Every structure is written in structure tokens, then in C-alpha cells.
Amino acid sequence: xxxxxxxxxxxxxxxxxxxxxxxxxxxxxxxxxxxxxxxxxxxxxxxxxxxxxxxxxxxxxxxxxxxxxxxxxxxxxxxxxxxxxxxxxxxxxxxxxxxxxxxxxxxxxxxxxxxxxxxxxxxxxxxxxxxxxxxxxxxxxxxxxxxxxxxxxxxxxxxxxxxxxxxxxxxxxxxxxxxxxxxxxxxxxxxxxxxxxxxxxxxxxxxxxxxxxxxxxxxxxxxxxxxxxxxxxxxxxxxxxxxxxxxxxxxxxxxxxxxxxxxxxxxxxxxxxxxxxxxxxxxxxxxxxxxxxxxxxxxxxxxxxxxxxxxxxxxxxxxxxxxxxxxxxxxxxxxxxxxxxxxxxxxxxxxxxxxxxxxxxxxxxxxxxxxxxxxx
Numbered sequence: 001x002x003x004x005x006x007x008x009x010x011x012x013x014x015x016x017x018x019x020x021x022x023x024x025x026x027x028x029x030x031x032x033x034x035x036x037x038x039x040x041x042x043x044x045x046x047x048x049x050x051x052x053x054x055x056x057x058x059x060x061x062x063x064x065x066x067x068x069x070x071x072x073x074x075x076x077x078x079x080x081x082x083x084x085x086x087x088x089x090x091x092x093x094x095x096x097x098x099x100x101x102x103x104x105x106x107x108x109x110x111x112x113x114x115x116x117x118x119x120x121x122x123x124x125x126x127x128x129x130x131x132x133x134x135x136x137x138x139x140x141x142x143x144x145x146x147x148x149x150x151x152x153x154x155x156x157x158x159x160x161x162x163x164x165x166x167x168x169x170x171x172x173x174x175x176x177x178x179x180x181x182x183x184x185x186x187x188x189x190x191x192x193x194x195x196x197x198x199x200x201x202x203x204x205x206x207x208x209x210x211x212x213x214x215x216x217x218x219x220x221x222x223x224x225x226x227x228x229x230x231x232x233x234x235x236x237x238x239x240x241x242x243x244x245x246x247x248x249x250x251x252x253x254x255x256x257x258x259x260x261x262x263x264x265x266x267x268x269x270x271x272x273x274x275x276x277x278x279x280x281x282x283x284x285x286x287x288x289x290x291x292x293x294x295x296x297x298x299x300x301x302x303x304x305x306x307x308x309x310x311x312x313x314x315x316x317x318x319x320x321x322x323x324x325x326x327x328x329x330x331x332x333x334x335x336x337x338x339x340x341x342x343x344x345x346x347x348x349x350x351x352x353x354x355x356x357x358x359x360x361x362x363x364x365x366x367x368x369x370x371x372x373x374x375x376x
Contacts, residue, residue: 031060031063032063034060035057035060035063035064035067036067038053038056038057038059038060038064039057039064039067039068039071039083039086041053041056042054042056042057042082042083042086043071043074043079043082043083045082050082050085053082053086054082054085054086054089055089057086057089057090058086058089058090058093061090062090062100064086064090065087065090065104065107068083068086068087069083069107069108069111071083071119072111072115072116072119072120072122072123073114073115073116073119074116074118074119075116075117075118076118077118077121079118080115080116080118080119080121080122081118081122083119083122084122084123084125084126087104087126088126088129090104091104091126091130092133095138096130096133096134096138096139096140096141096144097138097139097140097141098141099141101130101141101144102141102142102143102144102147105127105130105143105144105147105148106143106147108123108126108127108147108151109147109148109150109151109154112150112151112154113154117160117162117163120151120154120155120163121162121163121166123151124151124155124163124166124167124169124170125166125169127148127151127170127173128166128169128170128173130144130148131145131148131170131173131174131176131177132173134177140177145174145177145179145182145183146182148170148174149174149182149183149185149186149187150186151167151170152167152170152171152174152183152186152187152190153186153189153190155167155190156186156189156190156193157189157193158193159198161197161198161199161202164190164193164194164197164199164202165199165201165202165205167190167194168190168191168194168202168205168206168209171183171187171190171191171209172205172209174187175187175209175212181214184212184214184215187209187212187215188215188216188217191206191209191210191215191217192217192220194206195207195210195217195220195221195223195224196220200227200229200231200232203224203227203229203232204229204231204232204235207221207224207232207235207236207239208235208239210239211239218239218240218243218246218247221236221239221240222236222240222247222251224236225237225240225251225252225254225255226254230258230259230260230262230263233255233258233260233263234260234262234263234266237252237255237263237266237267237270238266240252240270241266241267241269241270241271241273242270242273244273244274249271249274249276249284252267252270252271253267253271253284253285253287253288254288255267256268256281256284256285256288257285257288257289257290268281271284277305277307279304279305279306280305280307280308282301282305283298283301283302283305283308283313286298286301287313287316287317292320292321292322292324292325295317295320295322295325296324296325296328298313298317299314299317299325299328299329299332302314302332310336311333311336311342311344311345311348314329314332314333314336314345314348315333315344315348317329318330318333318348318352323356323357323358323360323361326352326356326358326361327358327360327361327364327365330349330352330361330364330365330368331364331368333345333348333349333368334349334368334369334371337349337368337369346369349365349368349369350369352365353365353366353369
């Protein structure tokens with residue numbers, strides 16, 4: 001019994017549908033297989049063959065992203081560097097404004113702590129590259145900057161010098177964007193941590209980033225005026241020197257004795273920018289000198305320096321580590337304690353008479369307090 005034409009057409013339609021499904025599945029499997037094979041080859045590639053494997057992976061497109069990101073857990077920096085090159089090639093092809101680039105950044109942020117140190121550095125390098133390439137003709141897509149801020153936030157507590165270096169590079173690129181204020185909250189902890197980095201290069205870059213409006217890290221930068229590396233001390237004094245309202249002269253004055261001549265020069269420039277006269281700067285030089293023979297000049301030269309409050313300077317030198325200098329300060333201060341004298345000088349002499357660490361200074365301060373006219 002022959003089949004009806006209708007039944008034959010139905011059988012053919014079902015067969016065609018099955019063939020289409022099988023073909024589709026075969027294509028999907030082919031793409032997955034190609035992605036696995038190409039990413040595997042890329043991971044093993046050396047410098048000479050990397051470019052060819054990058055192009056093969058790029059030909060697979062977005063489907064290769066999961067296999068690529070899985071390789072970022074590899075501890076080998078060469079493998080992670082190859083992966084970064086492929087991700088860079090893919091994102092350049094899509095464009096910074098493309099949703100696929102933003103999705104890639106967001107996924108990297110979610111998985112960031114699962115990557116090896118080398119993998120995290122590669123992600124930081126990739127993100128910094130995105131924002132270096134950004135411009136009016138290729139603006140970042142909505143969401144790309146906050147997604148990359150997460151990389152900085154996750155790197156903030158790292159003690160690895162290389163990770164700090166790449167994170168600071170990305171931080172600088174993010175802060176330079178028109179919407180860079182969004183990166184401040186995530187960047188502050190990183191910069192604070194890197195101000196005490198083992199690497200002087202990282203400390204130097206952190207000082208420069210700490211100057212960005214809103215960082216509020218002047219106290220931490222000021223501590224680097226005593227950094228063992230001259231370049232860092234120079235950067236620190238350039239940073240805090242102009243901050244007249246926030247940083248006292250007393251913080252800068254020890255830098256007048258810095259072993260590095262450029263630091264000393266920058267300190268003088270900073271003090272001059274605060275309208276301090278050469279005579280006042282010289283007085284500050286005496287006050288903070290390591291040698292007590294030099295510090296005693298504060299008392300000897302004070303009357304030659306106009307526009308300074310002698311009680312303030314004598315009070316400061318009266319706390320000197322040397323008992324001899326403190327005794328000399330008490331003697332000089334007694335000259336300000338006559339009938340119409342300064343109450344501040346009397347109060348300081350009284351403190352010294354009652355509580356100076358040296359019993360001899362206590363006796364002398366008491367004598368000068370009670371006999372201000374008999375200093376000889």
C-alpha cells in the first residue's frame with residue numbers, strides 16, 4: 001500500500017528538521033571544540049607564535065571568553081600574558097562602547113580573586129589599556145568604569161609589588177577620565193596602602209596620585225618626608241610644601257637638613273612660597289639642627305630676626321633634648337617676664353621650674369622666674 005503524498009511531505013519535513021538540529025548541534029560543538037583547541041594552543045604559544053594564535057582565538061569570537069578566563073588561574077605569567085593579548089584583541093574588535101566589553105569587565109570583576117597573581121596583573125593591564133585607548137571617538141561604554149574600579153578595590157590590600165604597580169597604573173587611568181570621581185572611593189585605599197609599599201617606585205607613584213582632589217591623604221604623604229629614598233622625599237615635599245593651611249612649618253623644617261641637596265632646596269622654596277623670610281628660614285634651620293651647638297643659635301640670633309614672636313620660639317627651644325639649651329632658653333625667657341612682661345613666658349618658666357626633666361634646669365628656671373633682673 002503506497003503512502004499518501006501528504007504523509008511523504010510530513011516525513012520529509014521531519015527529516016529536514018532533524019538534519020537542521022543535528023547540523024546546529026554539530027556547529028555549536030565545532031565552535032566549542034575550536035575554542036578549546038585554539039585557547040590551548042595560545043596558552044602554549046611563545047612570543048614568536050602568539051600573534052597567530054591570538055588571531056585564531058579572535059576568529060572564534062565571544063564564545064572563546066570562558067576558556068580564556070579559565071586560563072587566568074594559571075600561575076605562569078607567560079600564559080596569562082597570552083590570554084591578555086587575546087582579550088585585548090577581542091575587546092578592540094568590539095569597541096569600548098560595546099556591551100560585550102562591559103560584560104567582559106564585569107565578569108572579570110566577579111572572578112578577580114579566583115585568578116592567580118599573574119592573572120590579576122593581566123586583568124589590571126588590560127583595563128588600563130582600555131582607558132588609555134579611550135577618547136572622544138571611542139568612549140567607554142556605560143558601566144565600564146565602575147566595573148574596572150572593582151579591580152582597583154580588590155587590589156587595594158595587596159602586598160605584591162607587581163600587583164600594586166599595575167593597580168596604580170589603572171588607578172591613574174581611571175582618575176584621568178571625565179567621570180574619574182567615581183573611582184575615588186576605590187582608589188583611596190589602594191593609594192594609602194602603596195604609600196608604604198616595599199617598592200620606592202610604587203611609593204613615588206602613590207604620592208603623585210595622593211594629590212588628586214578628594215584623596216585626603218596628606219598625613220600619610222607627610223610621613224614620607226623621612227623616606228629612605230631621596231626621590232620619594234622630593235615628591236613628598238613638593239606635595240605638602242604648598243599646603244600652608246594643612247601642614248605646619250615645623251613639619252617641613254627638618255628637611256632643611258636633608259642629606260639630599262635637592263630636598264633641601266625644595267624645602268626652602270616651599271617655605272618661601274609661604275612668605276617666610278630668609279632670616280626666618282635660617283632660624284628654623286637652627287631650631288631643627290641635629291647638632292646642639294647649632295641649635296643654641298636660636299637663642300643667640302632671635303633678637304636679629306624681625307616679625308617673629310620671641311616667646312613662641314623660646315618656648316619651642318625650651319623643650320630641646322639638651323639640658324644646657326633648656327637652661328639657656330629659661331634665662332632668655334626671664335628677660336620677657338618683667339613687670340609688663342608676657343604671661344606666656346611666665347607660665348612656661350613656671351612649668352620648667354616645677355617639672356623639667358633636669359633638676360639643675362628646674363633650679364635655674366625657678367631662680368630666673370623669681371629674679372628676672374638678675375640673669376647674670
